[in-house]
Amino acid sequence: MKFCILMGSPRERGNTASLLVPFLEECGAIGVETQVIPLYDRAVNPCLGCMTCQDAAGGPGCVQDDDFEEIFQTMADCDVIVLATPIYAFFCTAPMKALLDRAIYAGTKNYGREKGARLLAGKRLAAIATCGYPPEKGADLWEEGVKRFCRHGGLEYMGMFCRRDWGRGEPFLNEEREQDVRDFAQAIRISIRAEGL
Numbered sequence: 001m002k003f004c005i006l007m008g009s010p011r012e013r014g015n016t017a018s019l020l021v022p023f024l025e026e027c028g029a030i031g032v033e034t035q036v037i038p039l040y041d042r043a044v045n046p047c048l049g050c051m052t053c054q055d056a057a058g059g060p061g062c063v064q065d066d067d068f069e070e071i072f073q074t075m076a077d078c079d080v081i082v083l084a085t086p087i088y089a090f091f092c093t094a095p096m097k098a099l100l101d102r103a104i105y106a107g108t109k110n111y112g113r114e115k116g117a118r119l120l121a122g123k124r125l126a127a128i129a130t131c132g133y134p135p136e137k138g139a140d141l142w143e144e145g146v147k148r149f150c151r152h153g154g155l156e157y158m159g160m161f162c163r164r165d166w167g168r169g170e171p172f173l174n175e176e177r178e179q180d181v182r183d184f185a186q187a188i189r190i191s192i193r194a195e196g197l
């Protein structure tokens with residue numbers, strides 16, 4: 001069982017990173033292999049909208065030569081994709097948006113067609129987010145975008161774990177949040193096990 005965590009925060013010791021520490025620890029404790037990809041350290045250019053990928057049936061088929069195809073392959077090879085991001089302007093951060101823009105077309109070849117290959121179909125996807133507003137006002141649009149991304153590509157959405165940054169100088173991570181994010185890792189694992197994997 002492998003989770004691929006796409007890390008969309010630029011802050012190595014920020015709030016999102018602090019949630020990932022217990023999340024990853026818990027994954028290790030329950031026998032889940034993890035791979036973290038820090039997107040700010042990788043080169044994924046914005047989508048050019050050229051549509052060349054739509055005619056490449058066997059793979060992503062993007063014309064750009066950067067880290068996209070390698071990351072896409074890691075997403076395709078894992079059991080659960082975890083999108084971890086702070087909320088910026090009510091959505092994910094720019095490197096994650098660039099990746100999702102590229103992945104939604106390279107992974108779904110149905111532009112102008114009734115049916116086309118869906119390279120991530122059946123894959124599970126979960127989200128971890130942090131935001132300044134209460135989650136229902138800060139991360140709601142992001143969660144809706146993630147759900148539609150999943151629906152479009154035939155992925156199974158497993159839910160979002162989101163906590164608020166109070167910005168009051170108090171530590172973002174407390175015992176309760178730490179336990180909650182551990183429980184989130186467990187819940188994903190348990191729901192996959194329920195499917196017999």
Ligand SMILES: Cc1cc2nc3c(=O)[nH]c(=O)nc-3n(C[C@H](O)[C@H](O)[C@H](O)COP(=O)(O)O)c2cc1C
Nearest residue numbers: 009014015016086087088089090130131132133138
């Ligand atoms: C440029 C920028 C834009 C932000 N936009 C939003 C926003 O639209 N909604 C929100 O709830 N919080 C917003 N925030 C707050 C962050 O999402 C929040 O502080 C988050 O926990 C930061 O995570 P990090 O420490 O992992 O970078 C923004 C923060 C920054 C720096």
